[in-house]
Amino acid sequence: MTPRVVFPNKLLPYLLVAPQLAITLIFFYWPASQALQQSLQREDPFGLKSQFVGLANFRKVLADPNYINALQVTVIFSVATAFVAMAVALLLAVQADKVVRGKGFYRTLMIWPYAVAPAIAGMLWLFLFSPSIGTFAVLMRNLGIAWDPLLNGNQAMALVVAAASWKQISYNFLFFVAGLQAIPKSLIEAAAIDGARETKRFWTIVFPLLAPTTFFLLVINTTYAFFDTFGIIHAVTGGGPGKATETLVYKVYNDGFVNLVLGDSAAQSVILMVIVIALTAVQFRYVERKVHYG
Amino acid sequence: MASVELKDVRKSYGSTEAVKGVSIAIPDKELCVLVGPSGCGKSTLLRMIAGLEEITAGEVRFDGQVVNAIGPTERDIAMVFQNYALYPHMNVFDNMAYGLRNRGTPKDEIKRRVDEAAKRLELSHLLDRTPRQLSGGQRQRVAMGRAIVREPKVFLFDEPLSNLDAKLRGQMRVEIKSLQRALGVTSVYVTHDQLEAMTLADILVVMNGGLVEQAGRPLDIYEKPASTFVASFIGAPPMNLLKLSDLSVTAPAGAETLGFRPEDAVIASATSGLRLEARIEAVEPVGAESFLHGTTPGGRVILRAPGRSQVEVGERVAVNVPADKLHFFDAQGKRVEGQGVSVQI
Ligand SMILES: Nc1ncnc2c1ncn2[C@@H]1O[C@H](COP(=O)(O)OP(=O)(O)O)[C@@H](O)[C@H]1O
Ligand SMILES: [Mg+2]
Numbered sequence: 001m002t003p004r005v006v007f008p009n010k011l012l013p014y015l016l017v018a019p020q021l022a023i024t025l026i027f028f029y030w031p032a033s034q035a036l037q038q039s040l041q042r043e044d045p046f047g048l049k050s051q052f053v054g055l056a057n058f059r060k061v062l063a064d065p066n067y068i069n070a071l072q073v074t075v076i077f078s079v080a081t082a083f084v085a086m087a088v089a090l091l092l093a094v095q096a097d098k099v100v101r102g103k104g105f106y107r108t109l110m111i112w113p114y115a116v117a118p119a120i121a122g123m124l125w126l127f128l129f130s131p132s133i134g135t136f137a138v139l140m141r142n143l144g145i146a147w148d149p150l151l152n153g154n155q156a157m158a159l160v161v162a163a164a165s166w167k168q169i170s171y172n173f174l175f176f177v178a179g180l181q182a183i184p185k186s187l188i189e190a191a192a193i194d195g196a197r198e199t200k201r202f203w204t205i206v207f208p209l210l211a212p213t214t215f216f217l218l219v220i221n222t223t224y225a226f227f228d229t230f231g232i233i234h235a236v237t238g239g240g241p242g243k244a245t246e247t248l249v250y251k252v253y254n255d256g257f258v259n260l261v262l263g264d265s266a267a268q269s270v271i272l273m274v275i276v277i278a279l280t281a282v283q284f285r286y287v288e289r290k291v292h293y294g
Numbered sequence: 295m296a297s298v299e300l301k302d303v304r305k306s307y308g309s310t311e312a313v314k315g316v317s318i319a320i321p322d323k324e325l326c327v328l329v330g331p332s333g334c335g336k337s338t339l340l341r342m343i344a345g346l347e348e349i350t351a352g353e354v355r356f357d358g359q360v361v362n363a364i365g366p367t368e369r370d371i372a373m374v375f376q377n378y379a380l381y382p383h384m385n386v387f388d389n390m391a392y393g394l395r396n397r398g399t400p401k402d403e404i405k406r407r408v409d410e411a412a413k414r415l416e417l418s419h420l421l422d423r424t425p426r427q428l429s430g431g432q433r434q435r436v437a438m439g440r441a442i443v444r445e446p447k448v449f450l451f452d453e454p455l456s457n458l459d460a461k462l463r464g465q466m467r468v469e470i471k472s473l474q475r476a477l478g479v480t481s482v483y484v485t486h487d488q489l490e491a492m493t494l495a496d497i498l499v500v501m502n503g504g505l506v507e508q509a510g511r512p513l514d515i516y517e518k519p520a521s522t523f524v525a526s527f528i529g530a531p532p533m534n535l536l537k538l539s540d541l542s543v544t545a546p547a548g549a550e551t552l553g554f555r556p557e558d559a560v561i562a563s564a565t566s567g568l569r570l571e572a573r574i575e576a577v578e579p580v581g582a583e584s585f586l587h588g589t590t591p592g593g594r595v596i597l598r599a600p601g602r603s604q605v606e607v608g609e610r611v612a613v614n615v616p617a618d619k620l621h622f623f624d625a626q627g628k629r630v631e632g633q634g635v636s637v638q639i
Pocket of ligand 1: 307310311312330331332333334335336337338339
C-alpha cells in the first residue's frame with residue numbers, strides 16, 4: 001500500500017481540489033440543473049416568461065413518434081458506429097503489431113485522422129461520397145450501385161456511420177496497439193507451442209486479454225456515438241433524408257435551436273443524460289464482470 | 295520421444311551473430327543442459343529448437359528428420375518459460391488442458407491426463423484457481439504440468455527455476471530430474487546456474503559467446519575442463535588459475551596457466567606435487583566446510599578445508615596439490631594434456 005499523504009494545513013486539500021470542483025460545477029452541474037429546470041417549464045413563443053408545467057414536456061416528448069424514431073436511429077447509429085470503429089481499429093492494430101520495419105511511421109499515419117475536427121471529417125466524407133461531385137460516388141455508380149444518400153435513408157445512415165467511425169478509429173487504434181503490446185510475447189509463443197494457430201490464438205488468448213481495453217473503448221465509443229457525433233451528422237446529412245439520420249442529440253439541437261421549443265429540447269436533454277448514465281452503469285455492472293484484469 | 299541433433303546451427307540478428315555454429319547430439323530420453331553466462335546464446339539456441347526463432351543456417355533434426363521448416367505448432371515440443379507464460383484468464387485446469395483441446399483430444403481423455411499430471415505435481419486442489427491466485431512455486435508446477443500433459447517429443451526448459459527462492463529451486467531441481475526420468479522424454483534445459491547444470495545433466499553443454507566450449511558428461515567436464523573458461527565456470531568456488539611464469543614448475547610444453555580445484559589442495563607440506571605458499575586473506579566458514587582465500591606468487595587462490603578451519607587470517611600456510619590433480623592450459627586458454635610437478639616455496 002502507498003502511504004497516505006497527510007496535509008498539515010486543513011484548508012490546503014480543499015484548495016487543491018477546488019479548480020477541479022469549480023470546472024465540474026460550472027460546466028456540468030450548472031447547465032445540467034438549468035436543463036432540468038427548463039424541462040419542467042413551458043416558455044411562451046416570444047421567450048418572455050415561462051410557466052411551470054411539471055412533467056408535461058416529458059409526456060409530450062415521449063409520445064412523439066419522431067422522438068421514438070430518433071431513439072431507434074440513435075441505437076442503430078451508436079451500435080453500428082461503436083462496432084465498426086472498434087472492429088476496424090482492432091484489425092488495423094493487430095496488423096500493425098506484425099509490421100516490423102517502419103512501425104512508428106505506420107502508427108503515426110494511423111493516428112492523424114484523430115486530429116481532424118468532426119465537421120471537417122464530415123465534409124471530407126461528404127465530398128467523397130456526394131452523388132453529384134464525389135469521387136467514390138462516381139466509382140460506385142460505375143460499379144452499378146445506385147448511390148444516392150440524399151434520397152436513400154439506409155445509404156445516408158451508412159455514410160454517417162462510416163464518417164463517425166473513421167474519426168474514432170485512430171483513437172481506438174492507439175489503445176488497441178498499447179493493449180496488444182502489453183500482452184507478453186511468451187504467452188503467444190506458449191499458445192503456438194500448445195498447438196493453436198493464429199486465428200485460434202487471437203480468439204482464445206489475445207482477445208480475452210484485450211478485454212480491459214475493449215471494455216474501456218466500448219464505454220468511450222458508445223458515449224462518443226451518442227454525444228460527439230453531432231458535428232458529423234450536421235455536416236454530412238443534416239439529419240436527413242427525412243429523419244433517417246436524426247439522432248437524439250441532433251433532435252435536441254433541432255428542437256431547441258432551430259425550432260426554439262426550449263421545454264421539449266430540455267426534456268430531451270434530461271432523458272439523454274439519464275440514458276447515458278444508465279448505459280454506463282449497465283456496462284460497468286454487467287459487461288465489466290466478464291473482463292479479466294491481468 | 296525423439297533424439298535431437300543440431301548441426302552447425304547459426305543465428306544472426308542483422309549483423310550480430312548470436313549463435314555461431316553449434317553442433318550437439320542428444321540421444322533419446324536424455325537430458326541435455328545448456329549452461330553459460332548471460333547473453334551467450336542459450337535461449338536463442340533453445341528457441342530455434344522450439345521453432346520460435348528462424349534458423350539462419352544449419353540443421354535441427356528430430357529423430358533424423360530435419361525440422362527447420364516446421365513451425366512451433368507442428369513440432370510437437372513442450373516448453374517451460376522462465377516467466378512460466380501461464381494464461382492469466384484461464385484456471386489451472388484450462389491452462390493444462392489448452393494444448394490438448396487444440397489438438398482435438400477427447401474430453402474424458404483430457405480430464406484423465408490433466409488429473410494425472412495434477413496429482414503427480416500436487417496441484418489437484420488448485421485446479422480451479424487462476425495463476426494470479428498461486429504462489430511462485432505453484433505457478434512453476436502448473437507450467438510443468440502444462441508441458442507434461444501433452445506427452446510431447448521433446449521438453450524445452452528456459453531457466454525454469456530462476457524465479458524461485460533457493461530452497462524451492464533445490465526441491466524443484468530434484469523433482470524435474472525424477473520427472474524427466476520417469477517420463478523418458480528427451481529434454482533440453484537452459485540455465486546459467488552451474489550447480490543446476492551439473493546435477494541435472496546427462497549431457498552438459500558449456501556455451502560461451504555463441505559457441506560450444508565443451509560438451510560431455512558433467513563429471514567428465516568437471517574433471518577435465520577443456521578451457522580456462524569452462525574451468526572457471528563449472529564448479530563453485532571455481533578452479534584456481536595461476537600464471538605459470540610466476541611459478542617454477544615443470545609443465546607440459548605450451549602450457550601458460552596452471553589450475554587446480556579448491557578441494558584438491560591440502561594444507562600440508564609434502565614432497566611431491568605442487569607446493570605453494572599462500573597467505574590467507576579471508577576465511578569463510580559455511581558450516582560443513584570453510585573456504586580460505588589466499589594469495590600466492592601465481593595469483594589469488596581459494597582453498598576448501600573440511601569443517602571449521604583452524605587457520606587464521608594473515609597466516610602463511612603450505613599448500614600441496616597432488617600432481618594428478620593439476621590442469622594446464624595454453625595461451626589461448628585451451629587445455630594441454632600432460633602432468634607437471636613443481637617444487638616451489
Ligand atoms: N531479437 C533479438 N534481436 C537482436 N539481438 C538479439 C535478439 N535476441 C537475442 N539477441 C542477442 O543474442 C545474444 C544471445 O541472447 P540469448 O540467447 O537471449 O542469451 P542467453 O539466453 O544465453 O542469456 C545476446 O547478445 C542478445 O543481445
Ligand atoms: Mg536466456
